[in-house]
Structure formats: structure tokens, C-alpha cells
Amino acid sequence: MVKSSQRVHPMGARIRYELPAELTAADEIDDMIQAAQQSPAWGHIADAFMFLARAGLDRSDPDTVRRVIAHGERMHRLSEEAPKPDPIRAHEPIVYYFGLGNVIKIGTSSNIAARLDTINPQSVLAVERGSHKEERERHALFAALRLHGEWFRNEDPLTAYVTAVADAFEADFGRPLTAWLEAHGVLRSV
Numbered sequence: 001m002v003k004s005s006q007r008v009h010p011m012g013a014r015i016r017y018e019l020p021a022e023l024t025a026a027d028e029i030d031d032m033i034q035a036a037q038q039s040p041a042w043g044h045i046a047d048a049f050m051f052l053a054r055a056g057l058d059r060s061d062p063d064t065v066r067r068v069i070a071h072g073e074r075m076h077r078l079s080e081e082a083p084k085p086d087p088i089r090a091h092e093p094i095v096y097y098f099g100l101g102n103v104i105k106i107g108t109s110s111n112i113a114a115r116l117d118t119i120n121p122q123s124v125l126a127v128e129r130g131s132h133k134e135e136r137e138r139h140a141l142f143a144a145l146r147l148h149g150e151w152f153r154n155e156d157p158l159t160a161y162v163t164a165v166a167d168a169f170e171a172d173f174g175r176p177l178t179a180w181l182e183a184h185g186v187l188r189s190v
Contacts, residue, residue, distance in 0.1 A: 045072030093131035108135040113185035126166035
């Protein structure tokens with residue numbers, strides 16, 4: 001006896017595979033994963049499996065694996081349907097310093113308008129040229145003030161550093177920070 005199964009992938013491709021009736025759960029899982037690896041959604045499916053592992057869920061249960069694959073496919077479909085970034089908002093990589101209450105977030109972005117929409121800080125304290133390497137250097141430099149992740153206490157020497165970066169912005173970028181932000185799609189004052 002042969003069980004037949006069919007998957008519909010986000011891109012509309014139907015993948016059929018035949019499963020022998022005596023197939024064990026492990027074999028079924030292996031077959032599902034091999035079929036999923038051929039999907040254009042594999043990157044999202046792999047991310048879902050990593051989350052599964054971190055959450056400590058049982059990967060030996062075929063129903064759980066089916067749900068994880070379906071979740072990865074759904075995430076892929078949503079990413080394909082998501083609006084593409086506005087190239088006008090894109091810019092060179094920068095390290096930003098966002099203020100929120102008495103804390104500062106040190107992060108990096110190539111689309112500060114999108115980061116502002118995501119994080120919603122009270123203010124953009126400063127911006128400097130740099131990418132992930134410079135961001136990691138700033139995190140290490142101010143590690144003693146770290147509260148959690150990329151959030152730091154707004155105290156010296158970080159406060160003094162942010163002030164110096166803000167003071168140097170116009171000389172480095174050729175215009176005031178507010179004009180630069182407006183040019184990159186930040187239309188509200190922060």
C-alpha cells in the first residue's frame with residue numbers, strides 16, 4: 001500500500017511524493033524535509049526549524065514538522081507580498097543613536113526611516129557613518145553602560161560621545177541632521 005501526499009508551495013508549484021505505507025515517522029519527516037528543501041521558501045522554512053529547536057519542540061513528530069514547514073511557507077509568501085523598500089529612503093550604512101527616556105539604542109541601518117517606524121524612539125540623538133563592524137565597536141566601547149541588547153544607560157562617557165557625533169554630523173554629511181533625515185523619508189520630527 002502506498003500513501004500519496006501533495007504539498008503546494010507559495011510559488012504555486014505542486015510537489016507530489018509517494019510514501020510507502022510502512023514508512024516510519026522518521027522516514028516521513030526526512031521526505032518532508034527533502035521536499036521542503038526544493039521549495040523557494042526553504043530559507044524561511046529553515047528559520048522556522050531553528051526556532052523550533054530553540055523552543056525545544058519535538059522535531060520527531062510529523063505533525064509538528066508539517067506545521068513548521070507550513071509556517072515557513074507562510075512567512076515566505078508574506079515576505080514576497082510585502083512592499084519592497086523604497087530606494088529613495090535607502091542610504092549608506094550608518095550607526096544611529098536613538099533616545100528613549102533615559103536610555104540610548106545604538107544600532108545600524110541602511111534605511112533609517114524604516115528603523116524609526118519599527119523602534120519609534122523619542123529622538124534621533126546622532127548618526128555617524130558605519131556598519132555592523134562600527135556598531136559592534138560602539139557596543140564594546142560602552143559595554144559598562146549596557147542595559148540589554150543594544151540599549152544603554154544615557155550616561156557619560158556615552159552621552160559625551162553621542163554629543164560629539166551629533167556636533168560633527170553637518171561637517172561629515174554636508175547638511176544638518178534634520179535635512180538629512182527628511183531627505184531619507186523621515187517626515188515626522190523625532
